[in-house]
Amino acid sequence: MNDFAIKTTGLTRYFGGKCAVDQVSLAVPRGSVFALLGRNGSGKSTLTRMLMGLLEPTRGSANVLGEDCRHLSPAARGRIGYVAEGHPLIDWMRVRDLESFQKSFYPKWDGRLFKSVVDQFGLPSDARAGRLSRGQRAGLSLALTLATRPQLLVMDDPAMGLDPVARRTLLEAMILVTRNAGHTIFFSSHVLDDVERVADHVAILDKSVLRVSCPVEFFRARIKRLVLTFGGTPPPLPPIPGLLEARRDLTQLRLTVANPGPELEQLVASLGAQAVTEVALSLEDAVIAYLGERGEKPSLLQSDQLEAVAS
């Protein structure tokens, strides 16, 4: 049996002359909770829609549960739960209509699970989908998908626009899926706090290009923040390989780097800092540093303001 729920090779998509996804090759291990991160417009939704066979790749290939994403069989679709961006539903249908609609396609429909998720989100069964709040739509969408007992749950930004309570409920519902061994979740998100809570693997799309694909801890271990303290104004920075972000204040340089190695240590030593401190990074800080503008950034505060803050 294939060890990967999803495996793509050089997956590429153009819209006209614009490249939305550029030769993405990634593998999602079975049983993992895989988070796909990236800024708006980085190609997350395009990648997800290609994986679901809703968009033709311009080039490259992708296998989902062992089948080519261009020709997913009905049986494979039956094993994949998909929650699209914005939780699209048939708006005129009531909650109970949507349940019976969805149930008719899935012989292994789990009515109890559906009810428990729906109850968690406080959804009345006679409410029309079009009149639900964004959080309720997300809950209904998730309930409709989870009750199919999918082996692979694919969600495109499921937490978009949800309040913290709804997000927490959504996370709990997601965790339900992972109780079954071998079940996989692949989701894209901007909410890094949630990603940190549930994801064990992370991938980052940066301007259509896949730059990161690894376990979360591996990623955190590869992103370091160093605080260099100087006696006076920090010297100009030489080119530093893997530099994600550099911030400067009166006597300090804060460097965030990827893949630190001996070369970095030599470069740091050559700057003549009085002290070098390594600061632990949360996943959120690491991803923000990763997705932000590269290189040294000007401080938002002027130097006299910085002196005032320092005094």
Place this chain on the structure above:
Amino acid sequence: MKAIFIKELRENGKWAALMLVAMSAVLAWGLSTRPSLVGDFVMPLITGCGFPVIGFALGLLQTLQDSSPGRWGFLTHRPITRAQILSAKLLAGICLYFLVALIPLGVAIYWVATPGHVAAPFAWQMTLPRLADAIGGLMWYAAGILVGARHARWIGSRLMPAGTALVGSIAALWFPLNMGEALLIFAIVLAIILPGAWAAFAGGEDFARQPIIARWTAGLCVLIGLFCALGALAGFSTSMLRSLTGVERDRGYNVYEFAPDGRMLIARESPGIPASVTDLQGKPLPLLAESEPTRANILVVSMEDNDPQHMSRERRRDEQGFQREGKYLRSIGSNELAHWYYVVTRNTIEGFNAYRREYIGSLGLAGFVRATGSPQPFPEPMYVSQDEYSNPGIVASAKTAYELDLSRRTIVPVFDAEPGDPILIADGPPMFYDPDKWSVPFTVVVTHTTVHVFESGKERIHTALKHVFPETISLEICRTSDGRYVLAYQSNHPEKEPAEWVDELDPQGRLLHETVLPRLPVRNSPSPIWTNTPILFVAPPAADLWALIWARSQMISDPSDLPVTIALAAFGLITLCATLLVVRQMGLSRRAQWAWVLFNGLLGFPGLTLLLSLFDRIAKIACPSCGKRRLVTREQCEHCNAPFARPAPEGIEVFASTSAGDK
């Protein structure tokens, strides 16, 4: 499947109900205006336009409502194939369509068939044209599905498949002689549209990757639509060009006309110029006063055989086509009390009370039989003339002609044909006779060899028929005020001499004069070729070439044809060059590229627009290996076979072997 079917019914039910109400209202208005199922205008217009609109709207609604990316994903991501989803949609859509179409139509048919509602006969066959219109709406429904589901560059080309349904509707209106032929047309059109619709819905967005049959049929649908749109545009441009440049004023036609006294005159008519009349020597004559009927006491008799077995298909189509009223019944007269019809399907003449709208009886071999008895059929099919210049005072079969007097409700046999010389036609009296002045009503019976003229039921003239179809197209018979008859045989060969043969007979039927009239100098002179330029530009080059060769073969010399030919050749060349450029942008295989170039060499501009409508332009980027621009869809450069370079690493990449596809 069932869930999709029910979802479609519920989702589109409200729209269907709205359409049902609208169609019912329009049908009710139509029946109040012209209470007939097979009338010449109102009912065919309502069902011929209403059902297509309903079908197209339903097809569009069913596809467009699910076309947003999110909704499309929700609908299609389930353990059934897209073909199954489409099947359920089609089944629901067709059910809704037939509910919307057949409920109001059924009520309308029931109302018309109920005695006391319409002062006209009813036969179940009269419902067939309207049922055909309802079934024909399925072509539009399928076109709606294709238009809604097909990915297209812009809304104009997206709408093109509707042109195929339009052509199907027009063909079903004009060509079929029976329901079977109409159904065959619908089946052919559906066989063209449905595979394209299926592929557009189920096959994905990339046209080039759809099955070949779907690509061919979708391409054909779009091509037919393009021809319709470009043809309409070119036709409009041509008429505007002719109107603005005034070339129409130079056109005109000269025709021979009867004077009320039986003399032959020459009338000249041209757009925008007052008509002029001269005698045969060219001497100008005063025009008739507008109040004086110009066709008084003249019968125009078509010289074609009216036996349906000997009729040409074109004539049967024109007179007894499936959608024509004449296939089912023909009005043979009305007065303030009654309407009389020859009912083709029963071979009877039936009368209806004009006020109570009830059947009053039939006219047949036994005379008038009241409504208590069943209508009496004639032993043979009857021919009833329905031209605009005569009153129905005589009807005939191949063997016998009968004079009718509808006010007295009598029918009298006036002529029996000799064996081997069947009746071609019986006609008369003329529409515009005026008994208070000088004209006398007369009827005419023409057999294959003789012409018989009757006045008040008695034969006045009996003369040999000199020319028959196809040598002549019509026989015009004029009765003068002094009782002479002039017979003019109009030639059916516009390019040959003579134009007409004219025989003048005295009141006893003896030949007084025999005149052969020469062809008139100008008859419908063709427009200059340059005025057809818009049509020539959008027509396939092969058709243009044929048109120019034909014009030369017809000795239509035109000083503008050389510049027009050069312009067309240049335009054809530009089209070919544009095709060459465009096919290279479409990422097609070399073989497909040459096939398109060859195809567009035959089709010209419509072929180029078809190419642009079907395929998307593929982006090109510079190949880092050879520097030439390469298509982004190909794994390897088409110039140097180099694969695509990976995105340049920035030194920040973090990959673990467990989650990197090929790193």
